[in-house]
Amino acid sequence: MRFMVIVKATPESDKDGALPDPELLLEMGEYNEELGNAGVLLAAEGLRSTSKGARVKFSGKSCTVIDGPFTEAKELIAGFSILQVKSLEEAVEWVKRAPNCCPGGEGEVEVRQVFEMEDFAPILTEEQIQHKVRARAELPNQTANK
Amino acid sequence: MRFMVIIKASKESEEGAPPDPQLLLDMGKFNEELIKAGVVLAMDGLHPSSKGARVKFSGKSRTVVDGPFTEAKELIAGFWLWQVKSLDEAIEWVKRSPFSSLAGESEIEIRQVFEMEDFAPVLSEEQIQHKVDARAELVGQEKK
Numbered sequence: 001m002r003f004m005v006i007v008k009a010t011p012e013s014d015k016d017g018a019l020p021d022p023e024l025l026l027e028m029g030e031y032n033e034e035l036g037n038a039g040v041l042l043a044a045e046g047l048r049s050t051s052k053g054a055r056v057k058f059s060g061k062s063c064t065v066i067d068g069p070f071t072e073a074k075e076l077i078a079g080f081s082i083l084q085v086k087s088l089e090e091a092v093e094w095v096k097r098a099p100n101c102c103p104g105g106e107g108e109v110e111v112r113q114v115f116e117m118e119d120f121a122p123i124l125t126e127e128q129i130q131h132k133v134r135a136r137a138e139l140p141n142q143t144a145n146k
Numbered sequence: 147m148r149f150m151v152i153i154k155a156s157k158e159s160e161e162g163a164p165p166d167p168q169l170l171l172d173m174g175k176f177n178e179e180l181i182k183a184g185v186v187l188a189m190d191g192l193h194p195s196s197k198g199a200r201v202k203f204s205g206k207s208r209t210v211v212d213g214p215f216t217e218a219k220e221l222i223a224g225f226w227l228w229q230v231k232s233l234d235e236a237i238e239w240v241k242r243s244p245f246s247s248l249a250g251e252s253e254i255e256i257r258q259v260f261e262m263e264d265f266a267p268v269l270s271e272e273q274i275q276h277k278v279d280a281r282a283e284l285v286g287q288e289k290k
Contacts, residue, residue, distance in 0.1 A: 004192060006222065022268040033280055043188070043284055045227070046260040047150055053257040054237055058245040065237055070255075075220045077152070077257075082190075092199050092210055100203040107203035110215075112222075115191040123164045135177070141187040141227055 002042065002114040002145055003083045003091040009050075009076035010102050016051035016069065027099040035083070040094060042143035044081035082143045088113065116145050148187065148259040149228045149236045155195070155221035156252065160214065162194045172244035184229070185239065191224035233258065 012018065020028075035041035047053075050068035057064045070076060078101070085091045091111050101107045117132045124132075136142045165173075180186045192198075195213035202209040215221060230236050236256045245252040262278045269277075 002190075003198075004190070004225075019265065019268050022265075025265060025269060026273065029277055029280065036280060036283060041284060044281075045148075045150065048258040048260055048264075050255075050257065052233065053255060054233060056237060056240045056254045056256070058248065058252040058254075060249075061246050063241055063246060065241075074217075077222070079260075080150075080225075088197065088199060092201060095201045096208040096210070098203075100205065102203065105204075109201045109203070110195075110198060111201065112195065112198040113193040115193060115224075119193075123167070123170070132174075135181060136189070139181070139186055139188055143188065143190075 001085060001087065002116070002143060003085060003088065004112045004114055005081045005083060005091070005095055006077050006110040006112065007079045007101055008108040008110065009073055009078040010105070010107070011073050013078045013101070014049050014051075014069065014073060014076055016049050018049055020046065024099060024101065028101075031098055032081070035081075035094060040083050040085055042082040042084050043141065044079070046079040047077060050076055082114065084143075084146055147230060147232065148261070149230060149233070150257045150259055151226040151228055151236065151240060152222050152255040152257065153224040154253040154255065155218045155223040156250065157218055158250075159223040160194045160196075160218055160221065162196070166248075169244060169248065172247060176243055180226075180228075180239065187227040187229050189224070189226040192222060195221055227259070 032041055032044055050070045053068040055066045055070070057066065083091050083094060085094065088111065095109050095111055098109070117129050120129055136144065177186065177189065195215045198213040200211045200215065202211065228236055230239070233256065240254050240256060243254070245254065262274050262281070265274055
């Protein structure tokens with residue numbers, strides 16, 4: 001099963017131009033290597049501050065673009081990884097061993113199960129599913145259930 | 147430049163309702179267009195938060211809270227990873243997505259992804275190269 005591990009942002013992590021603390025970067029690197037060696041880590045990315053981002057809100061046919069930064073830290077993410085594990089419990093156990101991204105304070109990480117194309121079996125035909133599987137297999141950074 | 151394009155959750159996505167067949171078709175066409183343009187690096191949808199959990203970190207302690215989580219605004223339903231020239235280009239693509247045909251409101255957030263080179267102010271060249279090499283080993287990272 002694949003799980004997405006979503007690291008929530010904090011006001012500090014989201015400051016314009018903020019770079020992660022080098023010590024944390026190195027600790028995370030070591031942790032990621034451990035996951036990589038265990039065959040668990042499929043992908044990992046950090047996100048730049050929301051000051052370099054934007055939101056597009058759709059309401060019926062109209063859409064509005066809002067430039068960052070965004071202030072509600074609870075809604076913001078700072079990074080993510082994708083894990084291949086046997087269960088949510090296993091994903092959670094790995095996450096508990098991660099370095100605290102906010103050593104001085106509180107951090108939060110969300111763990112969410114990723115849809116596999118087979119999960120669409122109730123609403124798509126086998127052929128449609130295979131079409132989706134093939135399309136994804138071509139993508140340079142796509143992770144897939146083993 | 148790489149961007150993570152984040153689809154915010156909604157009451158419907160959290161209920162686990164199957165997507166509207168027309169939306170699925172329109173999304174499929176939109177994705178094909180994006181893929182043909184060489185924009186998509188990766189994409190995935192997420193099951194509702196009822197199948198997930200949160201881990202709260204406080205110093206050395208860890209607390210696990212099971213889903214579901216109630217504030218859809220704080221949740222994500224899916225994402226793409228795109229390779230485009232600028233934030234503006236990413237915005238233009240998002241504006242063309244089928245979300246405009248959905249009833250109610252949808253929100254997409256676009257965030258720039260860190261490249262290892264961005265850490266040059268805080269890491270040595272050697273440390274950066276080490277990270278680049280480690281990443282190259284991962285299944286979902288681009289092989290150069």
